[in-house]
Amino acid sequence: MILPEKTVSRLSEYRRILLDCLSKGQTHIFSHELANLNHITAVQVRRDMMLMGFSSMQRKGYDIKELIGAIGSLIDTPDGLNVAVIGVGNFGKAVTGYFRGKRSKLNIVATFDVDSEKVGRVVGGVKCYHVDNLPKLLKKLKISIGILTVPPEYARSMAEILTDNGVKGILNFTTVPLNMPDHVFLEEYDMITSIEKVAYFVKNHGGGKKSFSKATDASKQ
Amino acid sequence: MILPEKTVSRLSEYRRILLDCLSKGQTHIFSHELANLNHITAVQVRRDMMLMGFSSMQRKGYDIKELIGAIGSLIDTPDGLNVAVIGVGNFGKAVTGYFRGKRSKLNIVATFDVDSEKVGRVVGGVKCYHVDNLPKLLKKLKISIGILTVPPEYARSMAEILTDNGVKGILNFTTVPLNMPDHVFLEEYDMITSIEKVAYFVKNHGGGKKSFSKATDASKQ
DNA sequence: AATTTATTGTTAATTTTAGAACAATTATTG
DNA sequence: CAATAATTGTTCTAAAATTAACAATAAATT
Numbered sequence: 001m002i003l004p005e006k007t008v009s010r011l012s013e014y015r016r017i018l019l020d021c022l023s024k025g026q027t028h029i030f031s032h033e034l035a036n037l038n039h040i041t042a043v044q045v046r047r048d049m050m051l052m053g054f055s056s057m058q059r060k061g062y063d064i065k066e067l068i069g070a071i072g073s074l075i076d077t078p079d080g081l082n083v084a085v086i087g088v089g090n091f092g093k094a095v096t097g098y099f100r101g102k103r104s105k106l107n108i109v110a111t112f113d114v115d116s117e118k119v120g121r122v123v124g125g126v127k128c129y130h131v132d133n134l135p136k137l138l139k140k141l142k143i144s145i146g147i148l149t150v151p152p153e154y155a156r157s158m159a160e161i162l163t164d165n166g167v168k169g170i171l172n173f174t175t176v177p178l179n180m181p182d183h184v185f186l187e188e189y190d191m192i193t194s195i196e197k198v199a200y201f202v203k204n205h206g207g208g209k210k211s212f213s214k215a216t217d218a219s220k221q
Numbered sequence: 222m223i224l225p226e227k228t229v230s231r232l233s234e235y236r237r238i239l240l241d242c243l244s245k246g247q248t249h250i251f252s253h254e255l256a257n258l259n260h261i262t263a264v265q266v267r268r269d270m271m272l273m274g275f276s277s278m279q280r281k282g283y284d285i286k287e288l289i290g291a292i293g294s295l296i297d298t299p300d301g302l303n304v305a306v307i308g309v310g311n312f313g314k315a316v317t318g319y320f321r322g323k324r325s326k327l328n329i330v331a332t333f334d335v336d337s338e339k340v341g342r343v344v345g346g347v348k349c350y351h352v353d354n355l356p357k358l359l360k361k362l363k364i365s366i367g368i369l370t371v372p373p374e375y376a377r378s379m380a381e382i383l384t385d386n387g388v389k390g391i392l393n394f395t396t397v398p399l400n401m402p403d404h405v406f407l408e409e410y411d412m413i414t415s416i417e418k419v420a421y422f423v424k425n426h427g428g429g430k431k432s433f434s435k436a437t438d439a440s441k442q
Numbered sequence: 443a444a445t446t447t448a449t450t451g452t453t454a455a456t457t458t459t460a461g462a463a464c465a466a467t468t469a470t471t472g
Numbered sequence: 473c474a475a476t477a478a479t480t481g482t483t484c485t486a487a488a489a490t491t492a493a494c495a496a497t498a499a500a501t502t
Binding site for chain 2: 002003005008009012013016017020036037038039075076077081083089090091093094095097098099102103105106144145147168169170171175176177179185186187188189190191192193194195196197198199200201202203204205
Binding site for chain 1: 477478479480481482
């Protein structure tokens with residue numbers, strides 16, 4: 001079963017919240033609690049649960065551990081996926097550090113840069129290689145997802161190297177919109193768009209809205 | 222006229238693309254060209270133009286300069302808005318540097334941190350102040366938008382300080398979901414959700430989709 | 443100048459997404 | 473143990489967003 005994209009995003013958000021609850025010792029959660037924490041309605045939570053085929057203990061709420069497991073079995077890949085970060089500037093470092101051990105099924109196994117200061121060193125717990133080694137290492141390390149955090153002028157050429165060497169999904173944080181072959185899933189996020197949106201609604205509403213920034217679906221139509 | 226949130230996001234994306242085209246000397250663009258560059262359909266571009274009340278020169282495409290101006294007059298604030306970045310780690314530095322001069326109507330006027338190594342120095346072109354000065358400086362500098370890039374444990378307290386001191390919009394890059402008063406526009410972005418979405422569609426489609434990561438609308442319902 | 447071609451603006455249809463409503467179920471209370 | 477209250481699962485409805493379709497227009501071609 002393929003879940004709607006919006007549902008996949010929400011499942012990921014639910015899990016983030018649930019892991020947080022779990023770490024605080026909470027064992028069960030009601031639909032309206034999860035909804036409030038995620039700025040959505042309880043109905044939507046229940047509909048998502050239904051879509052997942054997940055049931056609660058009536059009147060006790062959802063079992064948090066079970067739900068985390070259920071979400072994992074739907075959105076994770078059993079054997080995990082290997083991820084590379086291309087470009088170890090501030091953003092690349094932030095992304096790499098951010099992930100550190102957060103998701104067992106997604107492993108950042110390498111970072112790449114051109115700067116000899118960085119190459120060979122360990123950044124955010126992950127070794128940095130020279131970009132020249134990309135083709136070789138992408139295959140050798142079986143990397144299927146690439147995160148692009150390079151300066152704009154390198155975005156397209158790096159993306160090409162990625163897709164030419166077996167990468168099946170790209171998360172593009174550069175300002176350059178990419179065009180990918182059909183078999184590559186592309187997700188792009190531009191923080192300027194996020195802040196311009198905030199600015200627009202600050203200007204026009206004087207606030208009064210709540211919004212979750214999601215990466216734009218850049219899939220082939 | 223208040224534009225739909227999705228349209229606002231797209232207008233911002235259009236402008237990013239148009240500015241790039243302009244810098245390459247291009248003067249006009251067809252709806253299908255703009256659509257391809259933004260991974261959407263030409264119909265959607267034309268509908269957005271209609272919503273904006275913007276017209277092209279028939280058969281010549283849209284005048285890029287005019288269109289940039291039209292988008293600006295809709296989504297920018299004439300006098301500009303002041304922005305602060307809270308938390309000068311890798312992510313905060315990335316955000317600050319990323320913005321440098323990119324949008325004349327959005328000015329990052331200050332950054333804040335607790336680290337005495339950073340306080341008093343200029344980071345990414347912007348002066349860093351100690352967090353203790355937040356209440357005073359938020360008012361003094363008339364900051365209306367805050368970007369949160371602090372460690373998760375500080376997210377809620379910082380958000381509170383922001384809203385208590387006149388901030389009307391928050392872009393939350395921490396992993397902590399926030400709850401804001403109704404008059405504050407909140408936009409949240411979690412990169413883990415983005416990459417989990419990529420992973421899901423890599424696993425299930427073997428690619429074949431295109432997606433733009435947008436910040437989730439966290440507005441009050 | 444007539445014909446063809448390309449492109450837009452707009453209406454109508456479709457699809458996707460979210461919400462309201464409510465019966466069913468089970469804990470809790472008296 | 474009956475009554476009450478709380479919560480879910482689900483269907484039906486509504487709203488939002490996207491796409492399809494096509495007449496209108498203007499450039500290009502003959």
